[in-house]
Each structure stands twice: as C-alpha cells, then as structure tokens.
Amino acid sequence: MPAGDLLTIPPVRGSTKPDVPESRSKQKEYQLVQVKNTWCRVECGQEIPTTWEEDQVVVSQAKIGEQVTESGVSWTVKAPIYFCYKVVETLNLLNPRNKTLLYGHGSDPQELEDNQKKTQKRFVVMDATVEQLYGSKVRKYFEAHNVIYKILALETTEENKSIDLVLHILEEVHKFGLDRRTEPIIAFGGGVCLDAVGLAASLYRRRTPYIRVPTTLLSYVDASVGAKNGVNFCNCKNKIGSYTPPIATFLDRSFIQTIPRRQISNGLGEILKMALMKHKGLFELLEKHGKYLLDTKFQSRNGHACRSDPALTTTRLAIQTMLEELAPNLWEDDLDRLVDYGHVISPELEMKVLPALLHGEAVNIDMAFMTYVSHEIGLITSEEKDRTVQCMRNLELPVWHNVCSLQLIKKALGERFKHSGGKLRLPLPTGLGTAEIFNDVSEETIKSAFAAWRDELGEFST
Numbered sequence: 366m367p368a369g370d371l372l373t374i375p376p377v378r379g380s381t382k383p384d385v386p387e388s389r390s391k392q393k394e395y396q397l398v399q400v401k402n403t404w405c406r407v408e409c410g411q412e413i414p415t416t417w418e419e420d421q422v423v424v425s426q427a428k429i430g431e432q433v434t435e436s437g438v439s440w441t442v443k444a445p446i447y448f449c450y451k452v453v454e455t456l457n458l459l460n461p462r463n464k465t466l467l468y469g470h471g472s473d474p475q476e477l478e479d480n481q482k483k484t485q486k487r488f489v490v491m492d493a494t495v496e497q498l499y500g501s502k503v504r505k506y507f508e509a510h511n512v513i514y515k516i517l518a519l520e521t522t523e524e525n526k527s528i529d530l531v532l533h534i535l536e537e538v539h540k541f542g543l544d545r546r547t548e549p550i551i552a553f554g555g556g557v558c559l560d561a562v563g564l565a566a567s568l569y570r571r572r573t574p575y576i577r578v579p580t581t582l583l584s585y586v587d588a589s590v591g592a593k594n595g596v597n598f599c600n601c602k603n604k605i606g607s608y609t610p611p612i613a614t615f616l617d618r619s620f621i622q623t624i625p626r627r628q629i630s631n632g633l634g635e636i637l638k639m640a641l642m643k644h645k646g647l648f649e650l651l652e653k654h655g656k657y658l659l660d661t662k663f664q665s666r667n668g669h670a671c672r673s674d675p676a677l678t679t680t681r682l683a684i685q686t687m688l689e690e691l692a693p694n695l696w697e698d699d700l701d702r703l704v705d706y707g708h709v710i711s712p713e714l715e716m717k718v719l720p721a722l723l724h725g726e727a728v729n730i731d732m733a734f735m736t737y738v739s740h741e742i743g744l745i746t747s748e749e750k751d752r753t754v755q756c757m758r759n760l761e762l763p764v765w766h767n768v769c770s771l772q773l774i775k776k777a778l779g780e781r782f783k784h785s786g787g788k789l790r791l792p793l794p795t796g797l798g799t800a801e802i803f804n805d806v807s808e809e810t811i812k813s814a815f816a817a818w819r820d821e822l823g824e825f826s827t
C-alpha cells in the first residue's frame with residue numbers, strides 16, 4: 366500500500382459554514398511512521414498495515430494531535446527530544462597515547478573505526494591562562510595525531526562573559542570551517558569559557574556538537590556536567606543562554622593543580638552545596654578532608670587515585686549527586702530544584718560586587734544566610750547550623766558580605782518569586798545532607814534570620 370493512502374485530510378469546503386460544529390469537535394492523535402523515506406501518520410490505536418515491509422518501517426516517538434473545530438483545525442506536535450552525553454573521567458588527557466580527546470565522545474564502534482581513518486579537524490577555544498599553561502601540550506597532542514586544528518585563546522572572565530564574546534567565537538569558527546556532524550568544537554577552561562563556547566556551539570548552524578574540558582574545580586564538578594550554557598546580559602547573570610548539553614565532558618583532575626588556592630575554595634562551595642542538599646557522607650568528607658583537599662589541590666598521591674582517595678571520592682560524589690538532580694530535569698521544567706541552593710541571592714550579590722566575589726564564594730554567602738533561615742524555622746538544630754558554618758570556614762569560604770543587606774535579600778527573593786511561577790521555591794536544609802523546597806517562608810522569618818546571621822557572622826561580630 367503506498368504510504369500516501371493513509372493520509373486522512375479533513376475536508377475543507379471553502380465556506381464560512383463550519384465543517385464540524387463545536388459540539389461535534391473531533392480530536393485525534395496520530396503516530397508517525399516512516400515508510401521508504403516518507404513519513405505518514407497512522408491514527409493511534411490502529412494497526413500499522415501489514416503490507417508495509419517491516420524492515421522498512423520506522424515508528425517515531427513523536428505524535429501529532431489534531432482537533433477539528435468550527436473555527437478550523439489545530440495541530441499539536443508532541444516530539445520528545447532525546448539527548449545523550451557522556452561525562453568521562455580520564456587520566457593524562459593530553460598524553461598522545463590517550464585517544465579520549467579525539468574519539469571519546471563516540472559510542473558507535475563502527476563510526477569510531479571509520480572516523481579514525483579520516484584526517485581529523487578541530488576548533489579549540491581555550492581560556493588565555495589555560496592556553497599559556499597547557500597550549501603547547503594540546504598542540505603536541507594534535508600534531509601527534511595529524512589533526513588540522515586552530516586554537517583560539519581568549520580572556521574569559523566574568524566581566525567579559527557576554528554576547529560579544531560568543532559572537533567573536535562564532536566568527537572564528539565560521540572562518541575555520543568545520544563539519545558540523547563529525548568535528549566537535551572543544552572548550553578548555555573554567556565555567557566562563559565553557560558557558561560561552563556552549564552557547565556559541567548551540568547557535569552555530571543551530572547546533573554544533575561541542576566538548577567540555579573543565580580546568581577549574583568549579584567547572585569540573587558543576588559547570589561541565591549539565592546542559593546549561595549562557596552569558597551575562599544587561600548586568601544580569603547568565604540572562605541569555607540555552608539548554609544544550611555537550612556531546613561529552615572529559616574530566617582530568619590534573620588541570621586543577623595550577624589553579625590558585627582561592628579557586629579551589631570556590632569549587633568547594635559548589636561541592637558543599639550538593640553535600641548539604643543530599644549527601645551527609647559527602648559533607649563529612651568535606652569536614653574531615655577539607656584542608657587536605659585545599660593543600661593538595663585535589664591531586665592524588667603519585668598521580669594515582671585509590672578508591673578511598675578523598676579527591677576522587679568527593680569529586681565523584683559531587684558529580685553523581687549533581688547528575689541525579691539534573692538528568693531528569695535537563696530543561697528545568699520542574700522549578701523545584703535542590704541544585705538552586707545558594708543560587709537565590711547570589712546572582713544579585715555576585716553581579717553587584719563584580720569582580721570582588723567568585724561564583725562559588727557568592728553561592729556560599731547565600732548558603733550561609735539560608736542556614737540561618739533553616740535554623741530560624743527550626744528545620745536544623747543549632748549544632749547542625751554551627752557545623753555547617755564551621756565547615757564553610759574550614760573550606761576558606763566567606764560566610765558573610767557587607768553588601769548582602771536585608772534590602773538586597775528581599776529584592777532577590779522578590780525576583781525569585783516573580784520568575785518561579787509566583788512561588789518562592791526555596792531549597793532549605795532539613796538536616797545535614799537532607800533538604801526540601803519551601804514556599805511559605807515569611808518576611809518575619811527572613812528578617813529574624815538576617816539579624817541572627819549578622820549578629821553571629823557579620824563584620825563586627827566577635
């Protein structure tokens with residue numbers, strides 16, 4: 366049977382008289398079936414004609430709903446978008462014998478084999494500092510594999526995390542030219558670089574695959590594992606961006622050894638977030654090994670990690686807990702998100718004092734305040750509050766900032782309310798490593814929590 370035979374187009378008689386009166390409006394749903402390159406619809410519940418050769422039939426997960434009313438026909442497209450991306454730990458990513466950087470994103474062995482026979486081409490964006498430290502290794506790596514490449518080194522700072530940066534990357538990508546399907550863009554750097562490149566890749570030819578190689582602790586455990594990218598806009602943090610995951614993230618902790626100590630604390634802020642929200646064991650690891658992790662910059666002894674190595678266990682747990690929360694909600698349709706902890710007041714604060722606070726520092730100040738909110742409501746005990754604050758201090762994270770006034774907090778909460786469907790949706794700890802979302806935190810509670818926070822941790826507290 367020819368595919369077209371199944372098309373059931375409702376009659377259009379060219380008159381103002383309704384084809385189907387409102388009272389008799391019809392609603393149907395169709396599945397989409399591909400027969401010899403042509404998609405056709407088959408009403409749901411009806412059998413696919415047996416005359417179609419089975420091996421030539423593809424059934425899509427997409428569906429088309431059709432409603433015929435007196436004013437016309439309306440179609441509803443339901444098309445699940447499927448994303449698959451890898452987050453891969455690897456050692457010595459830049460050793461030419463390690464093929465992860467070039468081929469680690471693939472999962473089809475045949476495609477991999479075919480790919481290895483071709484000359485590879487890669488466009489690489491690197492944070493300027495990272496390029497100074499690791500650029501020559503990257504060049505040697507590509508040269509060892511006869512790769513045609515270009516490295517674009519850029520100052521990627523919070524202050525220039527803007528659409529101009531993205532447009533600059535796009536112009537260079539365009540000049541270089543690449544095969545959108547087989548030549549992923551590679552980004553090496555901290556969260557700023559990864560976010561800007563991710564946005565550029567999502568725009569170039571509507572979506573070009575890209576790979577993230579995080580080189581700071583914060584980007585290793587946080588900015589590189591989810592789907593989000595973005596840049597600042599109109600002095601608002603990450604106001605433009607998209608949900609476009611990379612095809613792969615390659616994690617090599619050795620990059621972290623060259624970041625300054627303050628940047629280690631910065632990343633520890635995001636690890637602590639996951640610990641406070643959902644993993645007491647991770648919190649205890651941070652309590653116990655925080656100083657050691659700061660001193661050793663997350664490097665394992667002799668470069669080899671054993672299972673009990675705190676650098677390995679803390680980063681793994683942070684990523685695992687993060688992926689558990691992100692994967693079912695990649696597009697953030699569900700606004701009740703535990704991963705928003707520390708991100709309610711901090712965007713306002715971070716942008717206001719830019720560049721005085723690093724991202725993880727602003728996040729920690731937000732979390733310190735929310736610890737007092739939780740305590741004020743009676744969700745956590747005084748001992749749990751004190752342990753949390755002590756852990757933050759051991760990780761050398763700020764627990765207070767003068768600019769974080771009650772006025773700023775109220776403004777940020779107002780914004781939160783406005784952008785979260787008229788609900789506060791505050792993630793708050795209910796113990797060490799457990800949390801829930803709250804909508805009913807009163808202004809009185811915020812005020813008294815602020816007073817307690819200021820008295821205990823503020824500038825003039827003893």
Ligand SMILES: NC(=O)c1ccc[n+]([C@@H]2O[C@H](COP(=O)([O-])OP(=O)(O)OC[C@H]3O[C@@H](n4cnc5c(N)ncnc54)[C@H](O)[C@@H]3O)[C@@H](O)[C@H]2O)c1
Pocket residue numbers: 492493494495498521522523526554555556557558560580581582583584587588589591592593594595603620621622623624625628631723724725
């Ligand atoms: N997309 C997401 O889901 C997500 C999540 C969390 C944070 N972020 C974003 O990430 C950004 C913060 O990322 P960040 O903390 O990595 O900051 P960053 O990208 O600004 O990097 C921090 C500094 O470290 C330097 N650097 C990077 N790697 C280095 C290395 N190996 N050795 C020496 N110096 C190195 C950089 O030059 C920079 O000066 C923020 O803009 C935040 O919005 C995004």
